[in-house]
Amino acid sequence: MILADEVRHIAKLARLDLSEAELKKMQKDLSKILDYFNLLKNVPLAGQNPINNTKAPRGTNLREDEAKLKRVGLAEKLIAAAPDKKDDCIKVKNIL
Amino acid sequence: MDLIGFTIAQAHEGLKNKKFSSKELALAYLDKIKKLDKDINSFLSVTENLALFQAEEADRKIKEGRISKLTGIPGAIKDAIMVEGERCTAASKILENYVAPYDAAVIEKLKKEGVVILGKTNMDEFAMGSSTENSGFKITKNPVDLKRVPGGSSGGSAAAVAADMAMYSLGSDTGGSVRLPASFCGIVGLKPTYGAVSRYGLIPFGSSLDQIGPMAKTVEDCRLVFEAISGRDEKDATSADYKFTESHAGLRGLKIGVPKEYFVKGIDKDVEKIIRNAIKTAQDQGAKIIEISLPSVEFALACYYIIAPAEASANLARFDGIKYGLSEPGKDLLDVYFKTRGKGFGAEVKRRIMIGTYTLSSGYYDAYYKKAQAVRQFIKQDFAKAFEKVDLIFCPVSPVPAIKIGEKTADPLSMYLMDIYTVSVNLAGLPAISVPVGKTGNLPVGLQIIGDYFHENKILDAASALENA
Numbered sequence: 001m002i003l004a005d006e007v008r009h010i011a012k013l014a015r016l017d018l019s020e021a022e023l024k025k026m027q028k029d030l031s032k033i034l035d036y037f038n039l040l041k042n043v044p045l046a047g048q049n050p051i052n053n054t055k056a057p058r059g060t061n062l063r064e065d066e067a068k069l070k071r072v073g074l075a076e077k078l079i080a081a082a083p084d085k086k087d088d089c090i091k092v093k094n095i096l
Numbered sequence: 097m098d099l100i101g102f103t104i105a106q107a108h109e110g111l112k113n114k115k116f117s118s119k120e121l122a123l124a125y126l127d128k129i130k131k132l133d134k135d136i137n138s139f140l141s142v143t144e145n146l147a148l149f150q151a152e153e154a155d156r157k158i159k160e161g162r163i164s165k166l167t168g169i170p171g172a173i174k175d176a177i178m179v180e181g182e183r184c185t186a187a188s189k190i191l192e193n194y195v196a197p198y199d200a201a202v203i204e205k206l207k208k209e210g211v212v213i214l215g216k217t218n219m220d221e222f223a224m225g226s227s228t229e230n231s232g233f234k235i236t237k238n239p240v241d242l243k244r245v246p247g248g249s250s251g252g253s254a255a256a257v258a259a260d261m262a263m264y265s266l267g268s269d270t271g272g273s274v275r276l277p278a279s280f281c282g283i284v285g286l287k288p289t290y291g292a293v294s295r296y297g298l299i300p301f302g303s304s305l306d307q308i309g310p311m312a313k314t315v316e317d318c319r320l321v322f323e324a325i326s327g328r329d330e331k332d333a334t335s336a337d338y339k340f341t342e343s344h345a346g347l348r349g350l351k352i353g354v355p356k357e358y359f360v361k362g363i364d365k366d367v368e369k370i371i372r373n374a375i376k377t378a379q380d381q382g383a384k385i386i387e388i389s390l391p392s393v394e395f396a397l398a399c400y401y402i403i404a405p406a407e408a409s410a411n412l413a414r415f416d417g418i419k420y421g422l423s424e425p426g427k428d429l430l431d432v433y434f435k436t437r438g439k440g441f442g443a444e445v446k447r448r449i450m451i452g453t454y455t456l457s458s459g460y461y462d463a464y465y466k467k468a469q470a471v472r473q474f475i476k477q478d479f480a481k482a483f484e485k486v487d488l489i490f491c492p493v494s495p496v497p498a499i500k501i502g503e504k505t506a507d508p509l510s511m512y513l514m515d516i517y518t519v520s521v522n523l524a525g526l527p528a529i530s531v532p533v534g535k536t537g538n539l540p541v542g543l544q545i546i547g548d549y550f551h552e553n554k555i556l557d558a559a560s561a562l563e564n565a
Contacts, residue, residue: 018438026446033508062333063333
């Protein structure tokens, strides 16, 4: 059973506010799910490389590192979506 | 004239021969939605103004003789896919009032064809779920049985098509979210090869797993939509240079693999009977049935439920109350993050973020995430070996038909287990379809056909032969 303190620590890392009830349920659910993951101990691995090298055909799909002009008005729409803004900047609380 | 229920090809003929206009077709579907959707709850938003605007544009195009196969054809879009100027919520309270500032690449492509977009469909929040019960807003009912779920996470998209409220829809599939609802609702749903369809403008869940897929009543309709949305997009570096070409080889001589591990404990007896029947039908039409072994299926679910939440925990970090979406007041920046995410995310989303954060955290990364990545290679190799011997793999989509609403919501793991046959396909990046092949009682059962990379044409061809059987 994952410890309640561990659950609190993970919630902190994930920037999630969890109520006491949520923490209790999370502890129960996570424990069951993490227990299920134990079956991976039985996988007959023969030195599989964990790096993802899919067989699917892929060229060099990276584009040139150059600024491309976007549609007029897109930047304004993006700023407009921010909950707090000033002129054409997104406002955030003090970091320092 | 009843304009509801045509296939895309039939509607195309009707529009071309001026039997009816795109506007009349759109109005018929909008009217059907008004009458029926209060019972089904497929749609989160009905984009009536957009639909009528597009229909009028389509009619103009048709008049000028510039009609293409999807011009004027009304469809529905999963609410994880951005349609400019319309709300895009991913069925989450954290994006309840978010309006898409740009079109997804697939929407750009469909708009070029002149389609009509009827609305945005309900889904499990951030595509996390197998029943659409995790939506932050409403529960979608299965049109076949209103007490049952339509499957998930693209449940709204499946229900809209099954209930004739859209001629086709777009869903997204990360661990089965197009194939499972297609199976539960009795329609066709295709998950393309990873990279076949651009993910630009799809709100991401698992970036190495997600694919947008078409859902429709017939295989041919799915094919038409897939052809329109697939192909290289310079805004998605993972999209492939892929040009779809049709295949009409039929079932004769086709080597079909049936994985023995997919028919062991837990599968509903009727589901098994229907699937084996479909396999027999293929055999009767000249296909060669070969029993294969995919031992990795035992580990696929655990592998998926480590990798997908890990990627999700990274992808959902952007929802912090700063750039868009819900923003809760807080005493400092950190407080804004905690409160916004605490309030805006539903239980399943929080659960998966927690799993992902845990398995990526210091001390656990090697035992879980790194291990899962190695298992992922094992799964890919398993399929690669199989495709040396067979052309396609036939198996169930799900061990059970559509479950009752509320049946599995208390036990997350029991819900995850419904994905047991679909997740390995996403882990390997392969294409797969769900095509309806029978019913248990009145509940549809879909056959899953898995193909090798970029073999959608073989899959569609085989599925077409079986849907007419």
